[in-house]
Amino acid sequence: MILLFLSCFFGEPESISFELKLNKKSFSCSEAVEGWTLTDFRFFVSNILINGNAASLVADNLWQTNRVALLDFEDGTGSCSNGDSKINTHIKISKHIKTGDVLEFDIGVPFDQNHANPVKANGPLRNMSMHWSWRTGYKFIRFGAKNLEGESLNVHLGSTGCVGEMTDVEHCIYPNRAKVKLNVVDPQKAILIHMDRFLFAPRDLADLKWGCMSERDDVGCEPVFKALGLGKDQDGVTQKEVFLQ
DSSP, X not given: OOOOEEEOOOOSTTEEEEEEEETTEEOOSSSOBTTEEEEEEEEEEEEEEETTEEOOBOOOSSSBOSSEEEEEOOOSSGGGTTSOSXXXXXXXXXXXXXXXXXXXXXXXXXXXXXXXXXXXXXXXGGOGGGEEGGGTEEOSEEEEEEETTSOEEEEEEOOEEEEEETTEEEEEEEOOOEEEEEEOSOTTXXXXXXXXXXXXXXXXXXXXXXXEOSOTTOGGGHHHHHHTTOSTTOOXXXXXXXXXX
8 A cells, every 4th residue: 555654844934844755764866765766756735724724825936836836856866867956845835833733735736727728827837847738737746766676656646537628627527636634743844755655565566557647447546546535435635644743
C-alpha cells in the first residue's frame, strides 16, 4: 500500500516549508537513498485555511499567486537532469500560524483555474510542464523516482473524466483534489514529506503499469487514491495515517 506521510511541522510565521525524506534521510536528485533517487517531485497547493478561516497566498508572480502555489523539489542535478535549477520548498501565506492552529489545504488547482487557458495564466500556472493538455487541466502532483536496477516509478495526479473542451469544461467526474488537515505542532519546523511511503510499499516490479496516470482502472493508482482519500466511496479527505505529526 502506497502512503504519503507528511509530518506536521512548520517554518517562519508567514511561511510553511517542506522537506523530502526517504527512510528518515534527506531525499534528492543527487544522491541515492536505499537504492533510489528522485527524478521529479512537484505539487500544487490551494484553498488554504487556518482554523477554518481563509488564508491568501502572497503572490510573487513566479511560484504563487494569491490562490495557487507550486512546490518544486527537482533541481536539475543528478537524476533530475531533465529539470532545471529553480526550486521552491515553501509557501508564503497572509496569516500567522502558531502551535495549536489547524492548517487545511488542497493538493490541486481550483476548478476555474484548472481548466482555463494556460497561456493566459499567471505565476506557476504558466509552467507548461505541469499542464496536462489532453486532460484539459494541470497535473496536481508530478512525482518520479528510479532505482539502481533501472526501474522507475511515475505518478501524475490530476482531474479526469472532464466533460467539455479546454476553457469550457462543465465538470469532472473525478476532480482528484486531495484535502489535507493538520494540527500545528511546531511552527518553526518544516513539514517532512516521507517519500518511502511511496517507494517501499509492496509492489509487483514486473507490472508494466508500475505507476499512476490518474486512470480509475489503473492498478498502480489504487494505493495512491486510497492514501489521498480519492478512492471508491471516499470523500476526498486524506486518511488520518497519511499526514502524521
